[in-house]
Amino acid sequence: RHRQIGDRVELRHGAAKLRPRGDLSGIVELDLSRADAVPYHARIELVNGSLSELMNDLKMDGGAANGTADIDTELRGVLVARRNLLADTTGSAMLRLRKGEILKRMNVLFSIAQASDTLNPFRSRETIPYERIDAPLQLANGIASTDALALEGPALRLVGTGHVNVVESPHLVEAVIGIFYFRALDRVIGVFPLLNRMLLGPDDNLVSTYFAVSGPWADPSASIIPIKSIASGPGSFVLEGLPSFVRGGISTLERIFTASGPDPAPKAASA
Numbered sequence: 001r002h003r004q005i006g007d008r009v010e011l012r013h014g015a016a017k018l019r020p021r022g023d024l025s026g027i028v029e030l031d032l033s034r035a036d037a038v039p040y041h042a043r044i045e046l047v048n049g050s051l052s053e054l055m056n057d058l059k060m061d062g063g064a065a066n067g068t069a070d071i072d073t074e075l076r077g078v079l080v081a082r083r084n085l086l087a088d089t090t091g092s093a094m095l096r097l098r099k100g101e102i103l104k105r106m107n108v109l110f111s112i113a114q115a116s117d118t119l120n121p122f123r124s125r126e127t128i129p130y131e132r133i134d135a136p137l138q139l140a141n142g143i144a145s146t147d148a149l150a151l152e153g154p155a156l157r158l159v160g161t162g163h164v165n166v167v168e169s170p171h172l173v174e175a176v177i178g179i180f181y182f183r184a185l186d187r188v189i190g191v192f193p194l195l196n197r198m199l200l201g202p203d204d205n206l207v208s209t210y211f212a213v214s215g216p217w218a219d220p221s222a223s224i225i226p227i228k229s230i231a232s233g234p235g236s237f238v239l240e241g242l243p244s245f246v247r248g249g250i251s252t253l254e255r256i257f258t259a260s261g262p263d264p265a266p267k268a269a270s271a
Contacts (some may be wrong), residue, residue: 067100
């Protein structure tokens with residue numbers, strides 16, 4: 001249904017079925033008073049969508065990951081002929097992914113695998129299965145950013161903060177990612193208070209490593225951040241000589257652990 005008042009058009013309760021799956025719904029307001037562009041305001045929800053197709057739409061290799069995607073988003077921007085929609089869009093979104101896999105060809109994580117043979121998140125497998133991935137997103141000036149990405153899987157947990165250019169090729173990315181290994185062993189140790197205090201660190205994990213990732217989305221590079229623990233306070237940081245995005249990422253992840261304890265996964269909420 002739609003309603004028009006003067007030069008303003010409101011598409012109310014719009015809905016669409018996506019291929020191969022997914023239900024898209026929301027409200028879009030258009031300002032038709034300008035001849036050169038169309039300002040808009042949209043509140044959109046995607047339920048049961050395909051992660052692979054979303055990545056393909058952003059030209060980011062949809063074959064590198066799969067799963068079910070739910071998104072709540074509110075966006076404002078300007079539609080301009082022959083210009084990328086996201087270039088003039090600002091807003092926020094909550095991304096929730098469920099029951100999928102990240103393949104070894106996922107460039108950001110593959111760069112981490114190359115940075116450390118011992119702490120390779122893929123180890124002997126070709127995929128990283130996950131139960132859920134949650135990420136609050138902000139979009140502005142063609143840059144998508146998150147300060148609280150969280151992945152929960154049967155083999156490991158991952159947290160991250162960073163940003164990627166979703167408009168201009170080569171889609172430069174800068175991120176700080178923490179990976180926590182041996183989830184099953186952590187749970188067993190956590191049952192015994194004495195072992196818990198002796199063996200698990202402040203982030204409640206037996207082994208954790210932090211990486212700085214930067215470069216083009218298609219071929220980023222990663223390096224291990226020389227920090228013993230990200231949750232033991234600023235006094236333990238070895239920050240001298242690290243890029244500013246790494247220092248900022250470390251501070252962000254520290255705030256997550258301080259505020260949320262051992263499980264920094266954000267609560268799912270409508271944007």
